[in-house]
Amino acid sequence: MPYLTDDEKRILQGEEGYVPQLCMQYLVEVCEVSGAERLIDLDGTGDFHTPTTSMSPFYEFSFEELKKLVDSGAHFKIPTFANKAPFFAVPPVDGWEDCNLCSYGDPEKMHCNPEFHREAMRDEWFELYRKMGMMTTHSCASYLTASYLPTMGQHCAWNESSAVPYCNANLGARTNIDGSFATCFLGKAAYYDMHITENRYATVEVRSERMISSDLEWDVFGFAVGEEVGVKVPVLTGTAKPNMTQIMKLNSGMNTSGAVRMYHIPGSTPEAHTLEEALGGRKPQRVAIIGEAELKRAYETLNFHTSDDVDMVYLGCPHLNIVDLMLLARKLEGKKCRVPLWIMSTPWLFDVAKKLGYLKIFKDAGASLMTGTCLAAMGGVPGGVRNLAVDSAKQSYYITGCYPDDDNRLQVCYGSQDDCIDAALTGKWRGEWR
Amino acid sequence: MAEKIIIKGRCEYPGKVRAEALVSPKPLEGFTNCNPRKGYTTERNHPLFKVPYNGKVMVYPLPRGSGGFMMYGSGPMKPAAFVHTEGCPLSVACAMVAHVPSMTDFERDPMEVIETGDIVFVNADEGYIEITKKD
Numbered sequence: 001m002p003y004l005t006d007d008e009k010r011i012l013q014g015e016e017g018y019v020p021q022l023c024m025q026y027l028v029e030v031c032e033v034s035g036a037e038r039l040i041d042l043d044g045t046g047d048f049h050t051p052t053t054s055m056s057p058f059y060e061f062s063f064e065e066l067k068k069l070v071d072s073g074a075h076f077k078i079p080t081f082a083n084k085a086p087f088f089a090v091p092p093v094d095g096w097e098d099c100n101l102c103s104y105g106d107p108e109k110m111h112c113n114p115e116f117h118r119e120a121m122r123d124e125w126f127e128l129y130r131k132m133g134m135m136t137t138h139s140c141a142s143y144l145t146a147s148y149l150p151t152m153g154q155h156c157a158w159n160e161s162s163a164v165p166y167c168n169a170n171l172g173a174r175t176n177i178d179g180s181f182a183t184c185f186l187g188k189a190a191y192y193d194m195h196i197t198e199n200r201y202a203t204v205e206v207r208s209e210r211m212i213s214s215d216l217e218w219d220v221f222g223f224a225v226g227e228e229v230g231v232k233v234p235v236l237t238g239t240a241k242p243n244m245t246q247i248m249k250l251n252s253g254m255n256t257s258g259a260v261r262m263y264h265i266p267g268s269t270p271e272a273h274t275l276e277e278a279l280g281g282r283k284p285q286r287v288a289i290i291g292e293a294e295l296k297r298a299y300e301t302l303n304f305h306t307s308d309d310v311d312m313v314y315l316g317c318p319h320l321n322i323v324d325l326m327l328l329a330r331k332l333e334g335k336k337c338r339v340p341l342w343i344m345s346t347p348w349l350f351d352v353a354k355k356l357g358y359l360k361i362f363k364d365a366g367a368s369l370m371t372g373t374c375l376a377a378m379g380g381v382p383g384g385v386r387n388l389a390v391d392s393a394k395q396s397y398y399i400t401g402c403y404p405d406d407d408n409r410l411q412v413c414y415g416s417q418d419d420c421i422d423a424a425l426t427g428k429w430r431g432e433w434r
Numbered sequence: 435m436a437e438k439i440i441i442k443g444r445c446e447y448p449g450k451v452r453a454e455a456l457v458s459p460k461p462l463e464g465f466t467n468c469n470p471r472k473g474y475t476t477e478r479n480h481p482l483f484k485v486p487y488n489g490k491v492m493v494y495p496l497p498r499g500s501g502g503f504m505m506y507g508s509g510p511m512k513p514a515a516f517v518h519t520e521g522c523p524l525s526v527a528c529a530m531v532a533h534v535p536s537m538t539d540f541e542r543d544p545m546e547v548i549e550t551g552d553i554v555f556v557n558a559d560e561g562y563i564e565i566t567k568k569d
Contacts, residue, residue: 033446033536034526055504056530161500161524176523177501193523230461230496231522258461259498259522304478376466397477398500401466404476404484 002031002190003038011186019061019069023182026059027190036192044150044173046157046184047081047142050134051125055159055180063125070128077187080134081142082126083159083179085372089120093138094350095370098342104379111378132185138347138372141248141318143167145348152270155195157183161259162252162318162394168194168262170247172270176261194261200271201280202235202264204228209291212239216391216416218246220433221290222253223393224298226260228288235264235278242268248318253393257298299433302396305411311385313337313424315417316344317374317392322352325369329358331421332365340382341367341424344374367424375399387411389423389431439547439565443540445558446521447529452555453514455548455565456490458482464528465502473511486511491554493517495545497524507532515556517563519543537563 004012012028014021027039054060085093089103091111099111109116126136137145140160150156150173158167159179167175178189193199206228212221218239225234242250242265254260264271264278272278315328325345332341343362345353350371353359362369375381376398381388388410390396396414403410413423415431423429459481462468467477473488487506492513497503503524506513508531516536518525529536535558548554548565555564 029530030526033529034523035444035446035539049501055527057508058530058533159501177527178523226498230498231520256463256499259496259524261522301479379466397463398466400478401468401476404469404478 002028002036004028008039008188017069019065020186022059022061023186026054026056026180026182027186027188029056030190034190034192036190038191039188040155040191040195042078042155042157042183042187042189044154044156044175045079045081045146045148046076046179047083047137048157048159048179048181048184049084050082050086050129051122052087053181059182066125066128070131074185075133076184078157078184079148080184081146082129082134082136082138083142084140084377085138086120086122086125090373090377091117091120092370093121093347093372095368098368099370101378101380101382139319141346144319144321145346155189157189161255162248164261165251165254165263166247168200169264169269169271200233200262201282202233202278203285204232204234205275205279205284205287206234206236207287207289208236208238209289210295214416215246215249217295218242219249219253219391219393220295220298220302222250223257223302224290224294226254226256226258227298228290229258229260231259233262234260235266235272235275235284237266237275239265241265244321245324248321249392252318256394256397296433299414302393302414303412304396304400305387305413305429307387307411308413308429309387310339310389310413310423310427310429311387312339312381313341313389313420314344314375314395315341315391315420317390317395319371320345322349325349325353325358326356328417329361332367333361335365335425337366337424338427339424341365343367343369345369345371347371376402381410385410387413389413389415389420389429391415391417391420436569437567439567440562441540441542441544441547441565442562443537445561446516446526446536446538447533448558449515449535450555450557450559451491451514451535452553453489453491455493455550455552455554456482456485456487456513457545457548457550458492458494461496461498462494462506463499463503464505465500467499468502468505470505470508470511487513489514491515491517491556493544493548493554496520497522497528499524501527504528504531507534515554515558517544517548517554517556519545
């Protein structure tokens with residue numbers, strides 16, 4: 001049993017009602033399982049997978065209970081955002097009309113069917129959540145559109161493996177995969193792992209022999225780093241300074257092959273200006289070298305195809321930011337896709353992309369802009385697609401898990417965004433590691 | 435008399451169970467790379483690709499990937515217990531969903547000792563595992 005303040009004990013005893021009690025019971029169990037000795041008061045931001053009321057089925061409560069809570073005037077204690085589109089179908093929030101994909105293989109549940117879409121959006125829940133203050137960003141990368149980000153040292157409750165290192169490493173705020181109704185509502189989280197200063201220092205130095213600088217290199221490097229360090233905190237040296245797109249690629253790549261909640265790039269990430277600071281003044285437990293052989297092996301692992309005939313191209317894992325959309329529009333202007341090209345971004349950028357003229361460019365090129373979800377979250381690819389091209393290590397590695405049977409395997413061509421655009425325009429894969 | 439080895443560790447989720455070990459030499463990944471209805475990993479290239487874990491003591495080095503790692507505990511097919519060398523919030527969430535005995539932070543790495551087919555008594559209540567080597 002963790003240490004609890006008198007106020008926390010009162011909540012646990014049910015003196016503030018059923019839902020607060022359930023939330024506190026959940027947090028106490030997180031402490032017991034993780035070994036956390038106490039809770040920490042959150043002063044940053046949070047997000048969670050919606051509309052689920054708990055990360056654990058043992059602490060879920062009903063729609064009716066939520067309504068009672070909302071009617072009593074309850075709010076989330078911290079600024080709270082919605083993670084991706086609503087569970088369990090995770091439908092595209094925008095652009096769903098083009099989404100000719102069955103939800104988890106069920107032909108009765110086509111995402112482009114207006115009735116299914118309406119049902120899948122589960123808006124009755126979000127009417128309540130919005131009254132509690134939730135900003136329904138519906139993105140695994142809510143930080144892309146949130147105009148309010150946590151600042152250095154603030155304790156948060158985020159929930160997405162690829163977003164957690166953005167909070168920790170890139171903003172210098174602190175989170176585990178804490179995002180849940182309970183943490184956002186009570187404004188508390190179990191005090192362990194990345195909430196604690198001592199755990200945030202690097203223990204492994206990862207040296208890159210290649211000057212990692214292109215988007216593809218960052219994606220592949222991220223995958224190689226995750227494989228190398230697992231759950232350890234690395235300090236990365238020998239790379240260029242990543243831009244925003246590259247940070248997103250690094251973060252999602254590392255959290256496909258590993259579980260890297262925190263890392264340092266001296267001179268780039270805010271918590272350590274030098275290698276020594278990143279290591280907390282200690283020697284690294286080990287030094288790992290990522291050389292040409294390791295990068296090539298990662299690239300080859302991420303490719304999974306025998307045919308170069310591409311049926312579909314998917315871009316936007318993690319969701320594309322506004323600069324990605326601008327550059328993509330520039331590359332597609334006046335072109336015509338031979339195979340379907342789906343572009344995924346965050347819902348709050350859809351109208352921005354429309355106003356800036358990108359949506360029209362995409363449509364004219366035969367590409368579809370969608371928001372709030374991804375192929376893997378929707379459980380597959382459209383019928384007839386047997387070879388998918390992607391520019392994301394994460395999407396490459398997860399999408400094939402939906403097709404484990406020999407008679408129904410999905411092939412994946414993985415490479416740079418330019419390789420993918422070329423495949424969309426020609427139907428052929430010509431990507432290679434250089 | 436079969437060899438027995440005892441290793442002390444930290445209880446994540448309490449309980450006691452004795453079952454056959456299934457050892458994953460590679461870190462496990464959830465989300466779409468786990469099928470909880472069938473009870474196996476669907477990760478391409480994984481040594482346990484489509485190897486059923488239902489009712490086994492799942493022994494693995496560390497969790498990785500998305501928050502969907504908790505699929506390993508969400509059943510209906512699920513391991514009888516979890517034994518892992520290193521953890522992070524992914525394994526915490528998994529233990530909380532599974533509510534089966536779960537242990538980590540051992541004084542000796544269980545991956546060096548346990549082989550698939552060994553019988554493992556996971557006594558999370560008292561903080562140890564007892565391994566009976568297969569013949």
